[in-house]
Amino acid sequence: MYPKEFEYASPTSLGEAVALLKKMGPDAKVLAGGQSLVPLMKFRLASPKYLLDINGISNLEYIKENGKFISVGALTRHHSLERSELVKQKLGLFSETASWIGDPQVRNNGTIGGSLVHSDPAGDWGSAIIASRALLKIQSARRERIVDSDHFFKDTFTSAVAPNEILTEIRVPVPPDGGRSAGAYEKLERKAGDFATVGVGVQLTLSRNRKTFEQAGIGLTSLGPTNLRGKKAEKALVGKNVSLETIEEAGTAVSEEVKPTDDVLRGSAEYKRAMARVFLKRALTRAARKAGASGV
Amino acid sequence: MAVSAIFGAKVNRREDPRLISGTGTYASDVALANMAYAAFLRSPHAHAKIKRIDAEKAKKLPGVVTVLTGKDIGSKLNPVPCAWPVTGADVKIPKYYPIAVDRVRYVGDPVAVVVATSPYEAADALDAIVVEYDPLPAVILQEEAMKKGAPLLYEEVPNNIALHWKIGGGNVSDAFSNAEVTIKERFVNQRLQPTAIETRGATAQYDPSTGMLTMWVTTQNPHVHRLLLTLMTGIPEQKLRIISKDVGGGFGSKIPCYGPEAVVALLAKETGVPIKWVEDRHENYVATIHGRDHVQYVELAGKKDGTITGLRVKVYSNLGAWLSTAAPGVPTILFGLILPGAYKIPNVECEVYGMVTNTTGIDAYRGAGRPEATYIIERLVDIFAHKIGMDPAEVRLKNFIPKDKFPYNTATGLAYDSGNYEGALFKALGMVSYDNLRRELQMLRSEGKLVGVGISSYVEVCGLGPSSVVRSTGFALGLWESAIVRVHPSGKVSVFTGGHPHGQGEETTFAQITASELGVLIDDVEVIHGDTDRIPFGMGTYGSRTTPVAGGSIVIACRRIKDKGKKIAAHLLEAREEDVQFDSGKFFVTGVPGVSKTLAEVAWASYGAGSNEIPSGMEPGLESTAFYDPPSFVFPFGTHVCQVEIDKESGQVKIKRYVAVDDCGKQVNPMIVEGQVHGGIAQGIAQALWEEAVYDEHGNLLTGTLSEYAVPTAVELPKYETTSTETPSPHHPLGLKGVGETGTIASTPAVVNAVCDALSPYGVENIDMPLRSDKIWRILKEKGISK
């Protein structure tokens, strides 16, 4: 398995990168961690004429808190997110999601931005950004724009990032403090490192008395043509009592709104639908407990 | 370590220093000057006529040396041979060419080969070849393939039935008509992809001045490989040298000789440059043999007291698109004979149909036939026990061949050498405190948990094998093994073995055997294998045979050396030969302990060969070549116990505990025995729970990469609790039995029995492997256990 010939550039600044992209046109591919792209190139399922390696752009790899957001540079490795104390403290959903991606070597090299732009519905990050209602900063030679997570995934393997653009930053709203916010990621996989059979990311904020769900974000993996928001399930939660019954209702709602397809190796659509419910309930229960709820 | 203690000791492996430092030599590590790279264009269709191949554009690409099609090769290569036309069976061996000529028969069938100066350029050239196909209907499943009107693969194989074989003993119809209880089941023993982590490959170099062709090949049996390559290429055996130093796992998949290897040999000869070819993983998955793939219709007859009286088995075996080297022997000889397992079942009948289909060829995969047989009997025993309300352990005990009945002749014609089946069972049950465990599981069940325990008591026939028996089954060669033991003038020792260990550790265990026999330090023994120009003709490593059979040949060679040494020592010591004894590396005269000659002194004398050194008329030198033809097979056995819990909501199976008691007779190196058992268990568990080669209806292999084929990681597999009992083989010079496959044979039914036990309160009798979570969930849902 050997890729086709291509030409390679390694810009050291974002300006250079987007200028090059503009010149190269649609035959260019941006190389970040390469954990999906390189195998695709080896199978010759992707054969870009130009490969634009953005790993030399040093200021795209960061995790920092600025005000209402935690900003994550698109080149940040999964492993950095898994280990970051800041992320652990304020964005448990992100550290959990990171730990479920691929395997340790993949997490060492794969990047959050690369994974998102790849837009594989089995990608775990998509659910995390949806659940957390993150914003995505996208740069072209002409302009910078911000897309919200609900408008980021266009279709299977197609994101909002145009061929002349680069995803530069993921801005995650810092959940309300006071220990009443928490997130969780639950994943069913055949074996460690496999593509998700189903995955569920949740980000919850409970009321101050921990009795009701104040905010709920739910992102779903491998349950449709792209990562999906569990809108009905969110609706089943917000403003309702924190109880097993409410969680059960959210589970029922999610199993009705997902759009999985049959997978000969990982399970039928029916199975995935059922597992969406099971794993959502698990994620919700765990997140609610982390946020200080009792009785769930 | 004291020489006397070397046999049976946990000696660190001698193959490891090179392997842990990255200095081993696997076939793909071979690099030669001016080497060019071959790559095969393979069919995307499961069945099609080749209308036209246009390679002109490819030939003009930079770096491309040549492109050959099946037509270009023509009669330069003979069809891929099959070495086991089973006697007594109706076997039809179709002509399968190294590169397809006018028709492709599976996705992955080679249609052209490219040679280029780099593997990257070779890959580019593959893309530039245009092939026009005329697709034909394909048949994937064996039961479909034998139906009237099914697409036919070969004119010479009517109804696609390439194999039909029967065996039996006793009176099965009486057993069934008199039975108090009968069981009838359909089991599917799914298709598996062997997945040695090293894919296959070959590098060939031709020397026109001598006519010598040297090939570095991934093989488990260099001489067998050479012979088969000679048959395919016409290169005489003495002009063909096969070298195989380190091999990255085989599990059966590197026993067969494959067409591309012959093509690489031909290319080296025709182009005059060394040719290298290494499979990629996808290629490995579509073009290297698969294993198992049985549909089994099985019946058991028994009494209400738990006695098993009869067994009737009808198997439809998928052979894939060609008859690979040992393919016909796997679902017949290696399967049918061991069907009664550890039990005294007087009436047994087995009929096997083997079909060619538009899929990758199927041959021996770790265990080869014996896992398929053990699965049948061990699953049936559990289903039978459940039906009559007896504990599965009790049914096993009731039917075991008692330890005082060995040697024991089975209804299928095997003579089991030795056994203590109840001993292993009791030990395993003791390790898990079986009675307590049952009570504990009962309690957990009452709390709503899905928990179960499964037992598997197996017997393996291995140490293949006594040549007269093996030949009578139709195998092309005897299965003796060879050794040369050479004591050098300095007293140091080289051992040349026809076995070809590739992970099994015999570089170490054979040094232990030799050191122990000759009373020398293990560091003074070198074990050499894997080079047809250095070793005597040998049969190689597979079928749990190397330690018992190749080890046996080494023992015999060592003992002949000692016999000669005694004569020399007697001459040197001026004693009568019958008064000379050998112990711990010294020849001494009985009753005169102070007077002795060391092996080194005797060796020196043997090479000096002066009249004061060796008796007149004696040949100089101190070496022996031995061909050990085992008098019979050996029969390792044991009991494995697996405890599982099923996640009620998702159907995921978790192995909570895994206990194994194995008996492979005397152990040369218990550390290595344990390692073999571990690896075998892992592969068996993998079959039970995760692995399955899956085709779509068009014959595309959906599990064609490691992203899709679910080889387990360290996360899924449990910690194994292993121990052993010791029942030596009475007919082996050291009491050895094989152990390479026992784990794979035992573990699969142990796991499935445990899962079915967990679901038995809900009336679940059988689930076909792999026991994937989605499959279990569907059952839980049907039974109303899960939503």
Add this chain to the structure above:
Amino acid sequence: MSKKPMSVRKTSRRSKKIWVPEVFSQKTIRVIVNGKEYVRDVKPRLLLVDFLRDSLGLTGTHVGCDTSNCGACTVILNGRSVKSCSMFAIQADGKEILTIEGLAKGNQFHPLQQAFWDNHGLQCGFCTPGMIMQAYWFLKENPHPSEEQIRWGIAGNLCRCTGYSNIVKAIQVASEKIGVEQMQVEPRKQRMVRRS
């Protein structure tokens, strides 16, 4: 060094001039592998694993799949474990690589190598270099791991022979025997900086 004289060398972006880097169809790269510097011409599509094996002759790093699943090709690149089949050699320009061949100190095995040997942590040995390199990185990250953590730590490395038990044991033994400081191989002269 052959460069493609591409038209995008300098381009204007509105009023502001911006430097656009070269686009290569071949490039001379400098890498330090096991403490030794190598300068080689590579084509962009050359995979790092083929560079190590074929260009440098370091065949201890193996290839077992095409999909980044088996981990046999794992090496350490600037301190992190990577699957060298899933990146290009050109990406390693200016970086430092440690492979299995560089792990021992002279004749003395690294404690991980020794532990694999002592605990029968390998059989055919094909996955072993990748497994050891991954364990090397893992123990630096997590010097005192539990059995469970070790199992997850090598989840990207497939072994078909051992059933993993003895590998896990070997890594555990190695972790107990060595402190973090011993995990460092020879101190490097000077850490090469990433291109910036």
